[in-house]
Amino acid sequence: MxxxxxxxxxxxxxxxxxxxxxxxxxxxxxxxxxxxxxxxxxxxxxxxxxxxxxxxxxxxxxxxxxxxxxxxxxxxxxxxxxxxxxxxxxTRGDDAVTVLTPEPRPLRAIALGYVDARAAFDAPLVWAGRGREAECTGLRGSVALVTSEAPKEGESPLRYEVIGRAASAGARAVLFINDKPGGLLLAGVSNFLGTPAAVPAYSITYEEGQRLRRLLAAGHAVTVRVATASRCTxxxxxxxxxxxxxxxxxxxxxxxxxxxxxxxxxxxxxxxxxxxxxxxxxxxxxxxxxxxxxxxxxxxxxxxxxxxxxxxxxxxxxxxxxxxxxxxxxxxxxxxxxxxxxxxxxxxxxxxxxxxxxxxxxxxxxxxxxxxxxxxxxxxxxxxxxxxxxxxxxxxxxxxxxxxxxxxxxxxxxxxxxxxxxxxxxxxxxxxxxxxxxxxxxxxxxxxxxxxxxxxxxxxxxxxxx
Ligand SMILES: [Zn+2]
CATH class of the missing domain: 3.40.630.10 (Zn peptidases)
Incomplete structure:
Protein backbone atom coordinates (compact mmCIF):
# COMPACT_ATOMS: atom_id res chain seq x y z
CA MET A 1 0.00 0.00 0.00
CA THR A 91 -9.33 48.27 -16.59
CA ARG A 92 -6.25 50.41 -16.21
CA GLY A 93 -5.47 52.38 -19.36
CA ASP A 94 -2.50 54.39 -20.52
CA ASP A 95 -3.01 57.18 -17.94
CA ALA A 96 -0.55 60.04 -17.53
CA VAL A 97 -0.09 62.90 -15.10
CA THR A 98 2.55 65.41 -16.17
CA VAL A 99 3.86 68.53 -14.49
CA LEU A 100 3.97 71.31 -17.12
CA THR A 101 5.24 74.27 -15.03
CA PRO A 102 7.50 75.36 -13.49
CA GLU A 103 9.52 72.50 -14.99
CA PRO A 104 8.07 69.84 -17.29
CA ARG A 105 8.30 66.32 -15.83
CA PRO A 106 6.09 63.23 -15.90
CA LEU A 107 4.89 62.06 -12.48
CA ARG A 108 4.91 58.49 -11.26
CA ALA A 109 1.14 58.21 -10.82
CA ILE A 110 -1.51 55.49 -10.91
CA ALA A 111 -5.24 55.99 -11.26
CA LEU A 112 -7.44 54.63 -8.48
CA GLY A 113 -9.94 51.90 -9.30
CA TYR A 114 -13.20 53.09 -10.92
CA VAL A 115 -11.54 56.22 -12.31
CA ASP A 116 -13.07 56.56 -15.78
CA ALA A 117 -11.61 57.86 -19.06
CA ARG A 118 -11.50 61.61 -19.56
CA ALA A 119 -9.99 63.79 -22.29
CA ALA A 120 -6.62 65.32 -21.35
CA PHE A 121 -6.76 68.74 -19.70
CA ASP A 122 -4.31 71.22 -18.15
CA ALA A 123 -5.10 72.84 -14.80
CA PRO A 124 -3.40 74.63 -11.94
CA LEU A 125 -2.43 72.50 -8.95
CA VAL A 126 -3.88 73.65 -5.60
CA TRP A 127 -2.96 72.40 -2.11
CA ALA A 128 -5.98 70.93 -0.30
CA GLY A 129 -4.38 69.51 2.88
CA ARG A 130 -6.07 66.28 3.93
CA GLY A 131 -9.11 67.13 1.84
CA ARG A 132 -11.35 68.02 4.75
CA GLU A 133 -14.36 70.30 4.20
CA ALA A 134 -12.58 73.53 5.19
CA GLU A 135 -9.58 72.64 3.02
CA CYS A 136 -11.61 72.12 -0.15
CA THR A 137 -12.43 75.76 -0.86
CA GLY A 138 -10.88 77.53 -3.83
CA LEU A 139 -10.57 74.35 -5.89
CA ARG A 140 -12.72 75.40 -8.86
CA GLY A 141 -11.04 74.41 -12.12
CA SER A 142 -7.98 73.04 -10.30
CA VAL A 143 -6.28 69.75 -9.63
CA ALA A 144 -6.31 69.20 -5.86
CA LEU A 145 -3.12 68.02 -4.15
CA VAL A 146 -3.98 66.03 -1.01
CA THR A 147 -1.81 64.34 1.60
CA SER A 148 -2.69 60.84 2.85
CA GLU A 149 -0.78 61.33 6.11
CA ALA A 150 -2.90 60.42 9.13
CA PRO A 151 -3.92 63.40 11.27
CA LYS A 152 -2.59 63.59 14.85
CA GLU A 153 -6.16 63.47 16.11
CA GLY A 154 -9.31 61.96 14.67
CA GLU A 155 -9.75 59.67 11.69
CA SER A 156 -8.26 60.22 8.24
CA PRO A 157 -10.83 61.16 5.62
CA LEU A 158 -11.41 58.26 3.21
CA ARG A 159 -10.15 58.86 -0.33
CA TYR A 160 -13.74 58.27 -1.46
CA GLU A 161 -14.96 61.15 0.74
CA VAL A 162 -12.15 63.49 -0.39
CA ILE A 163 -12.85 62.86 -4.10
CA GLY A 164 -16.55 63.66 -3.61
CA ARG A 165 -15.79 66.81 -1.64
CA ALA A 166 -13.14 68.07 -4.08
CA ALA A 167 -15.39 67.36 -7.07
CA SER A 168 -18.30 69.25 -5.44
CA ALA A 169 -15.93 72.17 -4.87
CA GLY A 170 -15.17 72.21 -8.61
CA ALA A 171 -11.82 70.37 -8.70
CA ARG A 172 -11.18 68.53 -11.99
CA ALA A 173 -8.90 65.84 -10.50
CA VAL A 174 -7.30 64.80 -7.20
CA LEU A 175 -3.70 63.69 -6.58
CA PHE A 176 -3.20 61.75 -3.33
CA ILE A 177 0.36 61.89 -1.99
CA ASN A 178 1.36 58.50 -0.57
CA ASP A 179 2.26 58.73 3.11
CA LYS A 180 5.08 56.16 2.73
CA PRO A 181 8.38 57.37 1.25
CA GLY A 182 10.52 55.33 -1.14
CA GLY A 183 8.85 55.96 -4.51
CA LEU A 184 5.89 53.79 -3.49
CA LEU A 185 2.39 54.06 -4.93
CA LEU A 186 -0.75 52.95 -3.15
CA ALA A 187 -3.26 51.25 -5.42
CA GLY A 188 -6.85 51.24 -4.20
CA VAL A 189 -10.38 52.08 -5.21
CA SER A 190 -11.85 55.54 -5.54
CA ASN A 191 -15.11 54.23 -4.06
CA PHE A 192 -16.62 51.00 -2.76
CA LEU A 193 -19.73 51.01 -4.89
CA GLY A 194 -18.23 50.35 -8.32
CA THR A 195 -19.47 53.64 -9.77
CA PRO A 196 -17.24 55.83 -11.97
CA ALA A 197 -15.34 58.35 -9.81
CA ALA A 198 -16.72 61.91 -9.98
CA VAL A 199 -13.30 63.13 -11.17
CA PRO A 200 -10.02 61.32 -11.98
CA ALA A 201 -8.05 60.49 -8.82
CA TYR A 202 -4.46 59.30 -8.64
CA SER A 203 -1.92 58.02 -6.16
CA ILE A 204 1.47 59.75 -6.48
CA THR A 205 4.73 59.14 -4.62
CA TYR A 206 5.65 60.76 -1.33
CA GLU A 207 8.78 62.31 -2.81
CA GLU A 208 7.19 63.89 -5.87
CA GLY A 209 4.16 64.96 -3.85
CA GLN A 210 6.28 66.71 -1.23
CA ARG A 211 8.21 68.52 -3.96
CA LEU A 212 4.98 69.83 -5.50
CA ARG A 213 3.75 70.85 -2.06
CA ARG A 214 6.96 72.82 -1.41
CA LEU A 215 6.76 74.51 -4.81
CA LEU A 216 3.19 75.63 -4.07
CA ALA A 217 4.14 76.82 -0.57
CA ALA A 218 6.98 78.85 -2.09
CA GLY A 219 4.50 80.60 -4.37
CA HIS A 220 5.27 78.87 -7.68
CA ALA A 221 2.48 78.42 -10.19
CA VAL A 222 2.32 74.66 -10.78
CA THR A 223 0.34 73.42 -13.77
CA VAL A 224 -0.36 69.74 -14.47
CA ARG A 225 -1.78 67.79 -17.41
CA VAL A 226 -4.08 64.88 -16.59
CA ALA A 227 -4.87 62.32 -19.29
CA THR A 228 -7.04 59.41 -18.17
CA ALA A 229 -7.70 56.35 -20.32
CA SER A 230 -8.74 53.80 -17.66
CA ARG A 231 -12.24 52.40 -18.00
CA CYS A 232 -15.14 51.19 -15.89
CA THR A 233 -16.88 48.24 -17.54
ZN1 LIG B 1 -6.19 41.70 0.68
Missing amino acids: CRSLRIPFLALAFTLGIIPAVAGDPVRDAMLGSAYSAHEGYGVLQRICDEAGGRLPGSPANDRTLRILEQELQKHGVAAHREAFTMPGW PVTTANLVATFPGKRKARIVVGGHVDGWDIGQAAVDNGVGSATVFEIARLLARFSPVNEYTVDCVWFNGEELGIWGSAAYLKAHTQDSIIAMVNLDMPGRPTGINVMGHDALIPFARTFLAGLPGFSFTDSVISVPWTNSDHQWFLLEGIPSFTFMGHLEKESVHHYHDMGDSFDKVDRRALVDASAVAALLVRELANGTALPLRRTPLEERLENFRRSGMEQRLKRQGQWPF
Whole structure:
Protein backbone atom coordinates (compact mmCIF):
# COMPACT_ATOMS: atom_id res chain seq x y z
CA MET A 1 0.00 0.00 0.00
CA CYS A 2 1.46 3.30 -1.00
CA ARG A 3 1.89 6.03 1.55
CA SER A 4 -0.88 8.19 0.18
CA LEU A 5 -3.39 5.35 0.68
CA ARG A 6 -2.23 4.48 4.16
CA ILE A 7 -2.96 7.89 5.63
CA PRO A 8 -6.64 8.11 4.57
CA PHE A 9 -7.04 4.66 6.15
CA LEU A 10 -5.62 6.13 9.32
CA ALA A 11 -8.08 9.00 9.04
CA LEU A 12 -10.97 6.57 8.56
CA ALA A 13 -9.81 4.39 11.42
CA PHE A 14 -9.69 7.38 13.70
CA THR A 15 -13.07 8.67 12.59
CA LEU A 16 -14.65 5.26 13.16
CA GLY A 17 -13.12 5.13 16.59
CA ILE A 18 -10.86 2.18 15.72
CA ILE A 19 -7.97 4.14 17.13
CA PRO A 20 -8.91 5.24 20.64
CA ALA A 21 -8.88 8.97 21.38
CA VAL A 22 -6.30 8.44 24.12
CA ALA A 23 -3.78 7.70 21.38
CA GLY A 24 -3.97 11.39 20.54
CA ASP A 25 -5.10 12.64 17.19
CA PRO A 26 -3.04 10.97 14.46
CA VAL A 27 -4.93 12.75 11.67
CA ARG A 28 -4.15 16.11 13.18
CA ASP A 29 -0.51 15.16 13.61
CA ALA A 30 -0.31 13.85 10.05
CA MET A 31 -1.80 17.09 8.71
CA LEU A 32 0.65 19.13 10.73
CA GLY A 33 3.57 17.00 9.56
CA SER A 34 2.60 17.25 5.90
CA ALA A 35 2.08 21.01 6.15
CA TYR A 36 5.78 21.24 6.97
CA SER A 37 7.34 18.34 5.12
CA ALA A 38 5.33 18.42 1.90
CA HIS A 39 4.17 22.03 1.73
CA GLU A 40 3.16 22.85 -1.83
CA GLY A 41 1.47 26.22 -1.40
CA TYR A 42 4.73 28.10 -1.83
CA GLY A 43 5.31 26.55 -5.25
CA VAL A 44 1.73 27.31 -6.29
CA LEU A 45 2.23 30.89 -5.14
CA GLN A 46 5.35 31.15 -7.29
CA ARG A 47 3.39 30.01 -10.32
CA ILE A 48 0.64 32.56 -9.60
CA CYS A 49 3.14 35.41 -9.18
CA ASP A 50 5.38 34.54 -12.13
CA GLU A 51 3.02 33.02 -14.69
CA ALA A 52 0.07 35.33 -13.97
CA GLY A 53 1.12 38.25 -11.75
CA GLY A 54 -1.14 41.20 -10.81
CA ARG A 55 -4.72 40.12 -11.48
CA LEU A 56 -7.77 42.33 -11.45
CA PRO A 57 -11.03 40.50 -12.21
CA GLY A 58 -11.74 40.06 -15.90
CA SER A 59 -8.04 40.27 -16.86
CA PRO A 60 -6.22 37.41 -18.63
CA ALA A 61 -3.89 37.17 -15.59
CA ASN A 62 -6.86 36.63 -13.30
CA ASP A 63 -8.19 33.82 -15.51
CA ARG A 64 -4.71 32.28 -15.74
CA THR A 65 -4.51 32.28 -11.93
CA LEU A 66 -7.76 30.35 -11.66
CA ARG A 67 -6.43 27.86 -14.22
CA ILE A 68 -3.17 27.41 -12.27
CA LEU A 69 -5.15 26.70 -9.10
CA GLU A 70 -7.44 24.26 -10.93
CA GLN A 71 -4.43 22.40 -12.36
CA GLU A 72 -2.60 22.24 -9.05
CA LEU A 73 -5.70 21.14 -7.14
CA GLN A 74 -6.33 18.44 -9.71
CA LYS A 75 -2.86 17.01 -9.01
CA HIS A 76 -4.13 16.33 -5.49
CA GLY A 77 -7.46 14.92 -6.62
CA VAL A 78 -9.36 18.03 -5.60
CA ALA A 79 -12.16 19.03 -7.97
CA ALA A 80 -12.86 22.73 -7.99
CA HIS A 81 -15.62 24.52 -9.85
CA ARG A 82 -16.04 28.13 -10.90
CA GLU A 83 -19.03 30.09 -9.69
CA ALA A 84 -19.41 32.94 -12.18
CA PHE A 85 -20.76 36.35 -11.26
CA THR A 86 -20.87 39.81 -12.79
CA MET A 87 -19.44 42.86 -11.03
CA PRO A 88 -18.44 46.42 -11.85
CA GLY A 89 -15.02 45.93 -13.43
CA TRP A 90 -12.18 48.30 -14.09
CA THR A 91 -9.33 48.27 -16.59
CA ARG A 92 -6.25 50.41 -16.21
CA GLY A 93 -5.47 52.38 -19.36
CA ASP A 94 -2.50 54.39 -20.52
CA ASP A 95 -3.01 57.18 -17.94
CA ALA A 96 -0.55 60.04 -17.53
CA VAL A 97 -0.09 62.90 -15.10
CA THR A 98 2.55 65.41 -16.17
CA VAL A 99 3.86 68.53 -14.49
CA LEU A 100 3.97 71.31 -17.12
CA THR A 101 5.24 74.27 -15.03
CA PRO A 102 7.50 75.36 -13.49
CA GLU A 103 9.52 72.50 -14.99
CA PRO A 104 8.07 69.84 -17.29
CA ARG A 105 8.30 66.32 -15.83
CA PRO A 106 6.09 63.23 -15.90
CA LEU A 107 4.89 62.06 -12.48
CA ARG A 108 4.91 58.49 -11.26
CA ALA A 109 1.14 58.21 -10.82
CA ILE A 110 -1.51 55.49 -10.91
CA ALA A 111 -5.24 55.99 -11.26
CA LEU A 112 -7.44 54.63 -8.48
CA GLY A 113 -9.94 51.90 -9.30
CA TYR A 114 -13.20 53.09 -10.92
CA VAL A 115 -11.54 56.22 -12.31
CA ASP A 116 -13.07 56.56 -15.78
CA ALA A 117 -11.61 57.86 -19.06
CA ARG A 118 -11.50 61.61 -19.56
CA ALA A 119 -9.99 63.79 -22.29
CA ALA A 120 -6.62 65.32 -21.35
CA PHE A 121 -6.76 68.74 -19.70
CA ASP A 122 -4.31 71.22 -18.15
CA ALA A 123 -5.10 72.84 -14.80
CA PRO A 124 -3.40 74.63 -11.94
CA LEU A 125 -2.43 72.50 -8.95
CA VAL A 126 -3.88 73.65 -5.60
CA TRP A 127 -2.96 72.40 -2.11
CA ALA A 128 -5.98 70.93 -0.30
CA GLY A 129 -4.38 69.51 2.88
CA ARG A 130 -6.07 66.28 3.93
CA GLY A 131 -9.11 67.13 1.84
CA ARG A 132 -11.35 68.02 4.75
CA GLU A 133 -14.36 70.30 4.20
CA ALA A 134 -12.58 73.53 5.19
CA GLU A 135 -9.58 72.64 3.02
CA CYS A 136 -11.61 72.12 -0.15
CA THR A 137 -12.43 75.76 -0.86
CA GLY A 138 -10.88 77.53 -3.83
CA LEU A 139 -10.57 74.35 -5.89
CA ARG A 140 -12.72 75.40 -8.86
CA GLY A 141 -11.04 74.41 -12.12
CA SER A 142 -7.98 73.04 -10.30
CA VAL A 143 -6.28 69.75 -9.63
CA ALA A 144 -6.31 69.20 -5.86
CA LEU A 145 -3.12 68.02 -4.15
CA VAL A 146 -3.98 66.03 -1.01
CA THR A 147 -1.81 64.34 1.60
CA SER A 148 -2.69 60.84 2.85
CA GLU A 149 -0.78 61.33 6.11
CA ALA A 150 -2.90 60.42 9.13
CA PRO A 151 -3.92 63.40 11.27
CA LYS A 152 -2.59 63.59 14.85
CA GLU A 153 -6.16 63.47 16.11
CA GLY A 154 -9.31 61.96 14.67
CA GLU A 155 -9.75 59.67 11.69
CA SER A 156 -8.26 60.22 8.24
CA PRO A 157 -10.83 61.16 5.62
CA LEU A 158 -11.41 58.26 3.21
CA ARG A 159 -10.15 58.86 -0.33
CA TYR A 160 -13.74 58.27 -1.46
CA GLU A 161 -14.96 61.15 0.74
CA VAL A 162 -12.15 63.49 -0.39
CA ILE A 163 -12.85 62.86 -4.10
CA GLY A 164 -16.55 63.66 -3.61
CA ARG A 165 -15.79 66.81 -1.64
CA ALA A 166 -13.14 68.07 -4.08
CA ALA A 167 -15.39 67.36 -7.07
CA SER A 168 -18.30 69.25 -5.44
CA ALA A 169 -15.93 72.17 -4.87
CA GLY A 170 -15.17 72.21 -8.61
CA ALA A 171 -11.82 70.37 -8.70
CA ARG A 172 -11.18 68.53 -11.99
CA ALA A 173 -8.90 65.84 -10.50
CA VAL A 174 -7.30 64.80 -7.20
CA LEU A 175 -3.70 63.69 -6.58
CA PHE A 176 -3.20 61.75 -3.33
CA ILE A 177 0.36 61.89 -1.99
CA ASN A 178 1.36 58.50 -0.57
CA ASP A 179 2.26 58.73 3.11
CA LYS A 180 5.08 56.16 2.73
CA PRO A 181 8.38 57.37 1.25
CA GLY A 182 10.52 55.33 -1.14
CA GLY A 183 8.85 55.96 -4.51
CA LEU A 184 5.89 53.79 -3.49
CA LEU A 185 2.39 54.06 -4.93
CA LEU A 186 -0.75 52.95 -3.15
CA ALA A 187 -3.26 51.25 -5.42
CA GLY A 188 -6.85 51.24 -4.20
CA VAL A 189 -10.38 52.08 -5.21
CA SER A 190 -11.85 55.54 -5.54
CA ASN A 191 -15.11 54.23 -4.06
CA PHE A 192 -16.62 51.00 -2.76
CA LEU A 193 -19.73 51.01 -4.89
CA GLY A 194 -18.23 50.35 -8.32
CA THR A 195 -19.47 53.64 -9.77
CA PRO A 196 -17.24 55.83 -11.97
CA ALA A 197 -15.34 58.35 -9.81
CA ALA A 198 -16.72 61.91 -9.98
CA VAL A 199 -13.30 63.13 -11.17
CA PRO A 200 -10.02 61.32 -11.98
CA ALA A 201 -8.05 60.49 -8.82
CA TYR A 202 -4.46 59.30 -8.64
CA SER A 203 -1.92 58.02 -6.16
CA ILE A 204 1.47 59.75 -6.48
CA THR A 205 4.73 59.14 -4.62
CA TYR A 206 5.65 60.76 -1.33
CA GLU A 207 8.78 62.31 -2.81
CA GLU A 208 7.19 63.89 -5.87
CA GLY A 209 4.16 64.96 -3.85
CA GLN A 210 6.28 66.71 -1.23
CA ARG A 211 8.21 68.52 -3.96
CA LEU A 212 4.98 69.83 -5.50
CA ARG A 213 3.75 70.85 -2.06
CA ARG A 214 6.96 72.82 -1.41
CA LEU A 215 6.76 74.51 -4.81
CA LEU A 216 3.19 75.63 -4.07
CA ALA A 217 4.14 76.82 -0.57
CA ALA A 218 6.98 78.85 -2.09
CA GLY A 219 4.50 80.60 -4.37
CA HIS A 220 5.27 78.87 -7.68
CA ALA A 221 2.48 78.42 -10.19
CA VAL A 222 2.32 74.66 -10.78
CA THR A 223 0.34 73.42 -13.77
CA VAL A 224 -0.36 69.74 -14.47
CA ARG A 225 -1.78 67.79 -17.41
CA VAL A 226 -4.08 64.88 -16.59
CA ALA A 227 -4.87 62.32 -19.29
CA THR A 228 -7.04 59.41 -18.17
CA ALA A 229 -7.70 56.35 -20.32
CA SER A 230 -8.74 53.80 -17.66
CA ARG A 231 -12.24 52.40 -18.00
CA CYS A 232 -15.14 51.19 -15.89
CA THR A 233 -16.88 48.24 -17.54
CA PRO A 234 -18.92 45.39 -16.05
CA VAL A 235 -17.00 42.10 -16.03
CA THR A 236 -18.00 38.50 -15.60
CA THR A 237 -15.53 36.70 -13.39
CA ALA A 238 -15.71 33.76 -10.98
CA ASN A 239 -15.01 32.49 -7.51
CA LEU A 240 -13.24 29.14 -7.43
CA VAL A 241 -14.81 26.66 -5.01
CA ALA A 242 -13.65 23.24 -3.83
CA THR A 243 -16.35 21.47 -1.83
CA PHE A 244 -15.69 18.66 0.65
CA PRO A 245 -19.14 17.20 1.34
CA GLY A 246 -19.57 16.31 4.99
CA LYS A 247 -21.95 14.00 6.84
CA ARG A 248 -24.11 17.09 7.34
CA LYS A 249 -25.10 19.77 4.85
CA ALA A 250 -24.26 22.66 7.21
CA ARG A 251 -21.19 24.35 5.81
CA ILE A 252 -17.89 25.82 6.96
CA VAL A 253 -16.41 28.33 4.50
CA VAL A 254 -12.68 28.99 4.37
CA GLY A 255 -11.56 31.56 1.85
CA GLY A 256 -9.05 34.13 0.74
CA HIS A 257 -9.18 36.55 -2.15
CA VAL A 258 -7.46 35.45 -5.33
CA ASP A 259 -7.55 38.79 -7.16
CA GLY A 260 -4.91 41.44 -6.58
CA TRP A 261 -3.72 44.80 -7.81
CA ASP A 262 -2.34 44.81 -11.34
CA ILE A 263 0.79 46.92 -10.80
CA GLY A 264 2.65 44.24 -8.81
CA GLN A 265 2.38 40.46 -8.44
CA ALA A 266 -0.13 40.61 -5.56
CA ALA A 267 2.09 38.15 -3.73
CA VAL A 268 1.55 39.12 -0.10
CA ASP A 269 -1.89 40.61 -0.80
CA ASN A 270 -3.22 38.05 -1.33
CA GLY A 271 -1.27 35.34 -3.12
CA VAL A 272 -0.28 34.22 0.36
CA GLY A 273 -3.92 33.79 1.40
CA SER A 274 -4.70 31.95 -1.85
CA ALA A 275 -1.75 29.61 -1.27
CA THR A 276 -2.91 29.01 2.30
CA VAL A 277 -6.40 28.03 1.11
CA PHE A 278 -4.71 25.74 -1.44
CA GLU A 279 -2.78 24.01 1.32
CA ILE A 280 -5.93 23.63 3.42
CA ALA A 281 -7.64 21.95 0.45
CA ARG A 282 -4.62 19.70 -0.13
CA LEU A 283 -4.41 18.67 3.52
CA LEU A 284 -8.15 18.04 3.83
CA ALA A 285 -8.17 15.96 0.64
CA ARG A 286 -5.35 13.79 1.87
CA PHE A 287 -6.07 13.41 5.57
CA SER A 288 -9.60 14.51 6.37
CA PRO A 289 -11.78 14.52 3.24
CA VAL A 290 -15.03 13.68 5.01
CA ASN A 291 -15.95 15.61 8.13
CA GLU A 292 -19.12 16.18 10.11
CA TYR A 293 -19.81 19.44 8.30
CA THR A 294 -19.34 20.25 4.64
CA VAL A 295 -16.33 22.46 3.92
CA ASP A 296 -16.11 24.96 1.06
CA CYS A 297 -12.61 26.16 0.22
CA VAL A 298 -13.17 29.37 -1.73
CA TRP A 299 -10.84 31.60 -3.74
CA PHE A 300 -12.88 34.79 -3.76
CA ASN A 301 -12.56 37.13 -6.72
CA GLY A 302 -13.04 40.90 -6.93
CA GLU A 303 -12.09 41.71 -3.33
CA GLU A 304 -9.80 44.63 -4.04
CA LEU A 305 -12.40 46.47 -6.11
CA GLY A 306 -15.05 46.23 -3.39
CA ILE A 307 -15.35 42.66 -1.98
CA TRP A 308 -17.67 41.59 -4.77
CA GLY A 309 -16.85 37.85 -4.87
CA SER A 310 -17.76 37.05 -1.28
CA ALA A 311 -21.03 38.97 -1.70
CA ALA A 312 -21.75 36.91 -4.83
CA TYR A 313 -20.87 33.67 -3.00
CA LEU A 314 -23.32 34.43 -0.19
CA LYS A 315 -26.02 35.35 -2.71
CA ALA A 316 -25.49 32.07 -4.58
CA HIS A 317 -25.59 30.08 -1.33
CA THR A 318 -28.59 31.53 0.49
CA GLN A 319 -30.10 28.05 0.60
CA ASP A 320 -27.02 26.58 2.27
CA SER A 321 -26.68 26.72 5.99
CA ILE A 322 -23.30 28.44 6.47
CA ILE A 323 -22.32 28.12 10.11
CA ALA A 324 -18.76 29.50 10.17
CA MET A 325 -16.27 31.40 8.03
CA VAL A 326 -12.49 31.62 8.16
CA ASN A 327 -10.92 34.44 6.14
CA LEU A 328 -7.28 34.45 5.09
CA ASP A 329 -6.26 37.87 3.85
CA MET A 330 -2.49 38.45 4.12
CA PRO A 331 -2.02 35.90 6.89
CA GLY A 332 1.39 36.14 8.48
CA ARG A 333 2.88 33.80 11.08
CA PRO A 334 -0.20 33.27 13.27
CA THR A 335 0.02 34.94 16.67
CA GLY A 336 -3.62 34.57 17.71
CA ILE A 337 -7.24 34.30 16.64
CA ASN A 338 -9.88 37.00 16.26
CA VAL A 339 -13.46 35.75 16.73
CA MET A 340 -14.76 39.15 15.64
CA GLY A 341 -17.63 39.69 18.06
CA HIS A 342 -18.67 36.04 18.42
CA ASP A 343 -17.65 35.91 22.05
CA ALA A 344 -19.24 32.49 22.63
CA LEU A 345 -16.34 31.09 20.57
CA ILE A 346 -13.59 32.57 22.73
CA PRO A 347 -13.22 29.44 24.91
CA PHE A 348 -12.99 27.23 21.81
CA ALA A 349 -10.36 29.49 20.23
CA ARG A 350 -8.34 29.53 23.45
CA THR A 351 -8.44 25.74 23.77
CA PHE A 352 -7.46 25.39 20.13
CA LEU A 353 -4.39 27.60 20.55
CA ALA A 354 -3.46 25.91 23.84
CA GLY A 355 -3.52 22.57 22.00
CA LEU A 356 -0.60 23.72 19.84
CA PRO A 357 2.08 24.50 22.41
CA GLY A 358 4.81 24.35 19.78
CA PHE A 359 3.63 27.66 18.33
CA SER A 360 4.15 31.08 19.80
CA PHE A 361 0.68 32.64 19.94
CA THR A 362 1.66 35.88 21.62
CA ASP A 363 -1.68 37.61 20.94
CA SER A 364 -3.97 34.78 22.08
CA VAL A 365 -7.68 35.44 21.36
CA ILE A 366 -9.44 38.74 20.69
CA SER A 367 -12.97 39.59 19.59
CA VAL A 368 -12.86 42.70 17.42
CA PRO A 369 -14.85 42.86 14.18
CA TRP A 370 -13.23 44.68 11.27
CA THR A 371 -14.25 45.57 7.71
CA ASN A 372 -13.02 45.65 4.11
CA SER A 373 -12.19 42.03 3.52
CA ASP A 374 -14.23 38.98 2.50
CA HIS A 375 -15.50 38.13 5.98
CA GLN A 376 -17.35 41.48 6.09
CA TRP A 377 -20.56 40.16 4.47
CA PHE A 378 -20.48 37.00 6.61
CA LEU A 379 -20.24 39.15 9.75
CA LEU A 380 -23.17 41.26 8.60
CA GLU A 381 -25.18 38.02 8.25
CA GLY A 382 -24.25 37.13 11.82
CA ILE A 383 -22.17 34.10 10.74
CA PRO A 384 -19.39 33.23 13.22
CA SER A 385 -16.20 34.39 11.50
CA PHE A 386 -12.54 33.92 12.24
CA THR A 387 -9.39 35.71 11.17
CA PHE A 388 -5.86 35.19 12.38
CA MET A 389 -3.71 37.81 13.95
CA GLY A 390 -0.29 37.37 12.45
CA HIS A 391 3.21 38.67 12.19
CA LEU A 392 4.48 39.76 8.80
CA GLU A 393 8.06 40.89 8.35
CA LYS A 394 8.37 44.62 7.64
CA GLU A 395 9.78 43.86 4.20
CA SER A 396 6.65 41.82 3.38
CA VAL A 397 4.15 44.60 4.10
CA HIS A 398 6.27 47.55 3.04
CA HIS A 399 5.19 47.22 -0.59
CA TYR A 400 1.48 46.84 0.20
CA HIS A 401 -0.59 47.62 -2.93
CA ASP A 402 2.56 48.75 -4.76
CA MET A 403 4.46 47.23 -7.67
CA GLY A 404 6.96 45.78 -5.18
CA ASP A 405 4.44 43.28 -3.76
CA SER A 406 6.25 40.40 -5.42
CA PHE A 407 7.08 36.75 -4.75
CA ASP A 408 10.52 37.61 -3.34
CA LYS A 409 8.81 39.47 -0.45
CA VAL A 410 6.96 36.38 0.75
CA ASP A 411 8.06 34.98 4.08
CA ARG A 412 8.03 31.27 3.26
CA ARG A 413 8.05 30.09 6.85
CA ALA A 414 5.17 32.38 7.80
CA LEU A 415 3.16 30.92 4.89
CA VAL A 416 3.86 27.37 6.09
CA ASP A 417 2.93 28.24 9.69
CA ALA A 418 -0.30 29.91 8.55
CA SER A 419 -1.21 26.91 6.38
CA ALA A 420 -0.62 24.43 9.20
CA VAL A 421 -2.57 26.33 11.84
CA ALA A 422 -5.43 27.36 9.54
CA ALA A 423 -5.87 23.81 8.22
CA LEU A 424 -6.14 22.48 11.77
CA LEU A 425 -8.63 25.19 12.72
CA VAL A 426 -10.80 24.36 9.72
CA ARG A 427 -10.75 20.65 10.58
CA GLU A 428 -11.69 21.41 14.20
CA LEU A 429 -14.60 23.56 13.04
CA ALA A 430 -15.65 20.96 10.47
CA ASN A 431 -15.99 18.41 13.24
CA GLY A 432 -17.10 20.75 16.00
CA THR A 433 -20.67 19.57 16.42
CA ALA A 434 -20.62 20.68 20.06
CA LEU A 435 -19.47 24.21 19.20
CA PRO A 436 -21.85 27.20 19.42
CA LEU A 437 -21.80 27.81 15.66
CA ARG A 438 -24.98 29.84 15.52
CA ARG A 439 -25.83 33.03 13.70
CA THR A 440 -26.01 36.03 16.02
CA PRO A 441 -29.55 37.42 16.32
CA LEU A 442 -30.04 40.76 14.54
CA GLU A 443 -30.43 42.89 17.68
CA GLU A 444 -27.23 41.58 19.22
CA ARG A 445 -25.44 41.96 15.89
CA LEU A 446 -26.46 45.60 15.48
CA GLU A 447 -25.30 46.33 19.02
CA ASN A 448 -21.92 44.72 18.23
CA PHE A 449 -21.53 46.72 15.02
CA ARG A 450 -22.40 49.95 16.83
CA ARG A 451 -19.94 49.31 19.66
CA SER A 452 -17.07 48.24 17.40
CA GLY A 453 -17.37 51.24 15.06
CA MET A 454 -18.20 48.91 12.16
CA GLU A 455 -21.56 50.62 11.62
CA GLN A 456 -19.98 54.05 11.31
CA ARG A 457 -17.26 52.82 8.97
CA LEU A 458 -19.68 51.00 6.65
CA LYS A 459 -22.02 53.98 6.60
CA ARG A 460 -19.12 56.18 5.47
CA GLN A 461 -18.33 53.68 2.70
CA GLY A 462 -21.95 53.38 1.61
CA GLN A 463 -21.97 49.67 2.48
CA TRP A 464 -24.29 49.65 5.52
CA PRO A 465 -27.14 47.29 4.61
CA PHE A 466 -29.47 47.85 7.58
ZN1 LIG B 1 -6.19 41.70 0.68
